[in-house]
Amino acid sequence: MNSEKEKYAITATGLSRRFGDLFAVNNIDLKIPTGSIYGFLGPNGSGKSTTIRMLCGLLIPTSGTVEVLGLQIPKQAEILKNQIGYMTQKFSLYDDLTVKENLSFVGEIYAIPRKQRKLRVNELLEEFELLDRAKQRAGTLSGGQRQRLALAAAILHKPSLLLLDEPTSAVDPQNRRDFWATLFVLAEQGTTILVSTHYMDEAERCHRLAILDEGVIVADNSPKKLGENIDMNVYEVITEKTNEARVALSNISEVFSVTQVGLHLRVLLPKSVPDSLQKVEAVLQSNDLTGRVTAIEPNLEDVFVAVTEKHRQEERQEVIS
Amino acid sequence: MKSLLRLYAIFHKEFTQLMRDRLTFGMIAGIPLIQLVLFGYAINTDVRNLTAALVDQAGTSMSRQMVSDMGASQVVDFQYQLATVEELTTLMDAGKISIGLVIPPDFDRRVLSGDRAAAQILVDGTDPIILGVGRQLASIPVNFDSPRRLQTPAGLEVRNFYNPERRSAVNIVPGLIGVILTMTMALFTAVAIVREKERGNMEFLITTPVKPLELMLGKILPYVAIGFIQVSLILLLGWILFSVPIQGKLSDVYLAALVFIAANLALGLFISTSAKTQFQAMQMTFFFFLPSILLSGFMFPFDGMPKAAQFIAEVLPLTHFNRIIRNIMLRGTELDFLSTDMLALIGFAFVALSIAILRFNKRLD
Numbered sequence: 001m002n003s004e005k006e007k008y009a010i011t012a013t014g015l016s017r018r019f020g021d022l023f024a025v026n027n028i029d030l031k032i033p034t035g036s037i038y039g040f041l042g043p044n045g046s047g048k049s050t051t052i053r054m055l056c057g058l059l060i061p062t063s064g065t066v067e068v069l070g071l072q073i074p075k076q077a078e079i080l081k082n083q084i085g086y087m088t089q090k091f092s093l094y095d096d097l098t099v100k101e102n103l104s105f106v107g108e109i110y111a112i113p114r115k116q117r118k119l120r121v122n123e124l125l126e127e128f129e130l131l132d133r134a135k136q137r138a139g140t141l142s143g144g145q146r147q148r149l150a151l152a153a154a155i156l157h158k159p160s161l162l163l164l165d166e167p168t169s170a171v172d173p174q175n176r177r178d179f180w181a182t183l184f185v186l187a188e189q190g191t192t193i194l195v196s197t198h199y200m201d202e203a204e205r206c207h208r209l210a211i212l213d214e215g216v217i218v219a220d221n222s223p224k225k226l227g228e229n230i231d232m233n234v235y236e237v238i239t240e241k242t243n244e245a246r247v248a249l250s251n252i253s254e255v256f257s258v259t260q261v262g263l264h265l266r267v268l269l270p271k272s273v274p275d276s277l278q279k280v281e282a283v284l285q286s287n288d289l290t291g292r293v294t295a296i297e298p299n300l301e302d303v304f305v306a307v308t309e310k311h312r313q314e315e316r317q318e319v320i321s
Numbered sequence: 322m323k324s325l326l327r328l329y330a331i332f333h334k335e336f337t338q339l340m341r342d343r344l345t346f347g348m349i350a351g352i353p354l355i356q357l358v359l360f361g362y363a364i365n366t367d368v369r370n371l372t373a374a375l376v377d378q379a380g381t382s383m384s385r386q387m388v389s390d391m392g393a394s395q396v397v398d399f400q401y402q403l404a405t406v407e408e409l410t411t412l413m414d415a416g417k418i419s420i421g422l423v424i425p426p427d428f429d430r431r432v433l434s435g436d437r438a439a440a441q442i443l444v445d446g447t448d449p450i451i452l453g454v455g456r457q458l459a460s461i462p463v464n465f466d467s468p469r470r471l472q473t474p475a476g477l478e479v480r481n482f483y484n485p486e487r488r489s490a491v492n493i494v495p496g497l498i499g500v501i502l503t504m505t506m507a508l509f510t511a512v513a514i515v516r517e518k519e520r521g522n523m524e525f526l527i528t529t530p531v532k533p534l535e536l537m538l539g540k541i542l543p544y545v546a547i548g549f550i551q552v553s554l555i556l557l558l559g560w561i562l563f564s565v566p567i568q569g570k571l572s573d574v575y576l577a578a579l580v581f582i583a584a585n586l587a588l589g590l591f592i593s594t595s596a597k598t599q600f601q602a603m604q605m606t607f608f609f610f611l612p613s614i615l616l617s618g619f620m621f622p623f624d625g626m627p628k629a630a631q632f633i634a635e636v637l638p639l640t641h642f643n644r645i646i647r648n649i650m651l652r653g654t655e656l657d658f659l660s661t662d663m664l665a666l667i668g669f670a671f672v673a674l675s676i677a678i679l680r681f682n683k684r685l686d
Contacts, residue, residue, distance in 0.1 A: 056528055058685045078683075081530045092525035096341050097334065108330030109529045111323035153525075 009034045009161055009192035010055060015064035017050050024050040026215040027064070032194060032208075037187050039206030040196035041304065047215040048196035049088075052165050055194070056084055069161055082110070085154035089166040091146050095139030099130050099149055102138055103156060110157040124152040128182075144175035151182065155191075162186065164195040168202065180205055200300045211307055218311040219303065227298045230306045232256060233276050234298045237265040239284065239291030248287040254279065257305050267293075268302060327531050331539025335513070339543055345509065349547050353501050353554045360493045361563050371454060373420040374401035374409050379428035387440070391422070396454055409443065419445045420455060491566075494559035495650045496619040498552055498578065499642040503585055503613050506548055510589025511602040513540050514681070519599060527683040537678055541586040548582035549575065568653030577645045577656055580666045584638040587673035594680040613639040641665045 010032040017025040025047040032038045040048040053059040055068055057077025066073040071080045093102045103124060107117035125131045128148040133141065138149060147170065154162060162183075168176045180202070183193055187207075195206065203209055204223050211219040211226075219226055239245045246265055249258045254276070256268040269276040280293050298306075339345060377384050391397055397420050403409050409421045421443035425431065431439040444455035514536075517523045526536065552575065559565035567574060588609065596602035614620060616630055617639035623631065634640045641662035648654040657663065 053685060058524075058527060058683075060684065074684075078530065081528060084528065086525065086528035088521070088524060090521045090524075092521045092523075094334065094338065094522060095520070096338050101334075101337060105330055105334045106529075108326055108333070109526075109531050111326045111530070 007034060008032060010066075010068050010194065012055070012066045013064060015051070015054060015066060016062045017047075017054055017059060018062045023215050025054070025061075028212075028215075028217045030210070030217075032192065034192050035187060035190050036207040037183060037193045037195065037205070039203045039209040040194070040212055041198065041200075041203040041209055041300075042196075042212035043198060043308075046212040048212055049165050050215075051212070052163050052194065052196060056080065056086060056163055082157070083160050085157070085159035085162045087150050087154040087162075087164050087167050089169045091138075091150055091170075093138055093150060093153055096137060098135050098137055099141070100125065100134040102149060103153060106153045106156050112157060120156060124156060128152045143170045144172060147171050147175060147179065151179065155186065160191060162191055162193045162195075164193065166196055166198070168197070168199070176202070200304070204300050211304060213308040213311055214315075216311065219307040223300055223303075226303045226307075227300065230298055230303050231271050231310075232268045232298060232302065232306050233271055233273075234296050234302050235267045235269070235277060235280055236294045236296045237267055237280065237284070237291055238263070238294075239265075239289050241289055244287065245284060245289050245291065248283055248289070249280065252279075252283055257309065259301075259305070266296075266302065268298075268306060324532065324535055328535045328539045331531065331536055332542050335540055336543040339547075348505065349551060350554065352505055353497075353551050354558065356497055356501055357494065357555060357558050357562070360497055361559075369395055370398045371396060371419045371451065372417065373397040373399050373422065374403055374412055374418045375399045375422050375424075376403045376406055376409050377424045378426045379424045381429050383432060384424045384428050384440075387424070388422070391458060394458075396458065397422075413443060413445060416445075419448075419451050420458070491563070491651065492647070493619075494555065494563060494565040495646045496617075496643055497559075498555050498646055499581065499617070499639045500614060500619055501551055501555060502548055502578065502582055502642075503639050504610055505551065506544060506582055506585035507589040507592070507609065508603065508606045509544055509547070510541055510586050511592040511596065511606045512599045514590065514593035515596050515599050515602045518597070524685070527685075533678050533681045533683065537590055537674065537681070541583075541590065544586055545579070545582055548578065548586075552578045565650070567650050569649035569655065573649045573656035574646065577642065577649060577663070580663065580670065581638060581642040581645075584666050584670040584673065587670045587677060588638070590677035591673045591680070594677050609637075613637050616640065618643045635665075638666055638669050 008031050010030055012028065012030040015025060015028050015030070016023060028047075028051065030051075040051065042048050050059060054061050055066060055073065057074040057080060060074050068080055069083055071077075073080060094105070097105065100121060103121045104117065107121060112120065125134055128151070130145065130148060130152065133145060138146065141149065147167065151167070154164075168179055171179070183195070187193055195202075197203055206223065208221065209219075209223050209226060210217045219229075221229065237245060237249070242260060242263060242265060246258050246260055249255050249265070249267055254269055254273045256270055258268075259266045267280055269279070273279065277293055277295060284291050284293070375388060377388065388399065392399060399422070401409075401412060401418065403412075406423055409418075409423065412418045413421060423441040423443065425440065428439055431437050442455050442459055444452050446452045514523075517526065556567065556574070560567075589606070592602055592605045592609075596605055612633060616626065616634040617623075617637055618634070619639065623634065623640065626634065645656070645660070645662050645666075649656060
């Protein structure tokens with residue numbers, strides 16, 4: 001029992017949250033291994049933020065049980081607050097305080113003794129390349145600098161669990177890379193990290209990933225396994241008349257989805273369709289289109305499209321039956 | 322220990338932010354200055370030199386004696402000498418005069434017989450204060466040196482305590498301490514927590530171990546200091562500009578102010594936990610501020626108000642503070658912590674703060 005507790009930083013069963021008539025989160029189960037980077041991937045409104053807020057006691061679940069770091073949430077949420085770091089997409093520190101004042105304030109709030117606090121603040125200023133900005137007001141920082149400051153503040157008290165709600169939505173790719181490099185270091189040191197995102201490239205970096213759609217977890221595995229497990233064949237179609245080919249393929253009922261990426265198309269067909277490669281070529285030929293069709297590995301976007309669409313079809317069928 | 326450090330964290334942060342907020346800082350000094358000058362100079366309830374007209378149809382020494390008595394009171398200034406009552410009413414209709422005195426031809430006989438009104442005072446009643454002055458003038462006895470001296474009825478003699486020169490400022494400055502503190506203290510704290518909600522700081526704060534009590538106290542403590550600065554400023558200006566005395570002990574003034582500041586800060590926090598935006602918080606503060614000004618006895622005497630208004634006034638901290646501060650500053654009474662007014666203030670602060678802390682939860686739903 002004890003080892004089970006140590007193995008998972010977060011376990012949730014049957015977790016739901018209703019706002020009026022709407023189920024923002026609907027009966028989800030979670031097991032997040034200690035020391036891993038666990039991603040929530042989903043479109044806006046899929047329940048990512050609501051779930052994270054329930055996990056740290058900011059929202060009370062309508063039903064279900066949550067255990068975080070061995071503590072019952074929301075009952076023991078106040079004890080938990082010493083052990084978690086929380087960061088949202090919106091900058092939530094003080095614009096009218098300087099970088100250093102913000103960090104010192106956070107240190108005081110976590111009641112870190114003075115000497116330690118000073119050391120830690122300086123350490124973080126250096127680590128996050130904010131030393132030359134220490135006396136600058138947070139409101140005048142660039143997006144990347146603000147985000148570094150926010151992350152520094154979130155990990156100042158060395159939390160064992162880090163909850164990041166779309167932390168990189170306001171920064172450029174370079175800052176995002178640096179941000180993720182820091183996350184990997186933290187994970188290596190044993191911090192469990194739960195991060196929500198709607199960027200595929202970010203989701204791909206997670207150790208494990210849950211895809212959320214309409215408040216439900218529609219897939220949950222490592223990014224690699226998710227790709228292997230989808231029930232789809234993926235083809236790349238290169239043709240001169242991309243638009244016409246897209247229209248022609250979309251009209252075929254066996255084709256699950258067609259997406260244009262640059263000058264070529266990604267076509268998804270269920271594995272249950274026999275000889276699907278030939279089928280795609282036949283469609284092109286019958287429309288007087290010349291082109292090359294190649295089978296390729298599914299990427300995370302394909303997975304995302306496949307599992308969310310499948311979930312929605314199942315929902316519809318349930319309603320009909 | 323940890324709790325104290327967290328409390329200090331909030332206090333220190335709030336104070337730093339306050340020092341950087343120039344507008345708020347300007348209001349701290351600006352509001353007392355402007356209000357004091359405005360109320361002290363402009364709002365003057367003791368009336369002097371009202372423009373008046375005279376129709377003296379008697380023209381006797383007795384009538385002239387009365388006119389000069391009235392003029393000596395400095396309340397009226399007879400700028401017009403008219404022949405007929407019609408001319409006088411025309412002037413009054415035109416708004417040129419506020420008061421008119423009509424002395425009939427048989428004035429002397431009327432005075433001596435005493436069976437009819439000797440003269441008539443015409444008053445522009447649109448302003449109740451002028452009406453009051455008219456009544457006051459009517460009670461001036463007609464005095465004259467004559468062997469058949471009129472026996473003046475045994476009227477009431479008025480003796481003015483505590484404010485012998487009948488200066489409004491003496492009454493207004495102590496009252497203004499309360500009014501200014503109500504306005505600034507409640508407003509500053511009312512927006513204090515809502516601002517953190519609006520700017521998104523609150524979502525961070527509630528994920529930290531900070532306790533509601535630490536957050537509330539840390540937020541209001543800087544404003545206690547500001548309240549004291551304002552009190553000092555008003556006392557100093559009141560003394561320099563209007564020579565308003567402090568009959569009682571200065572320490573009592575500050576002690577009473579401290580309790581009153583606490584009551585208003587607690588009220589501000591309560592508003593802060595109820596409002597969703599800073600604008601709402603301001604509206605709520607003014608909803609509270611207006612009755613405070615009108616009903617607390619600052620503007621109108623408490624005893625003159627209807628029972629229902631008095632009942633509402635008793636709930637407002639300003640009513641109690643006005644009584645306490647006037648007692649200390651004008652009557653030189655010692656501050657009694659067990660007086661009903663002090664207990665009411667302490668009770669108000671305690672209840673408002675408790676409700677604020679209970680209402681504030683560290684959650685988003």
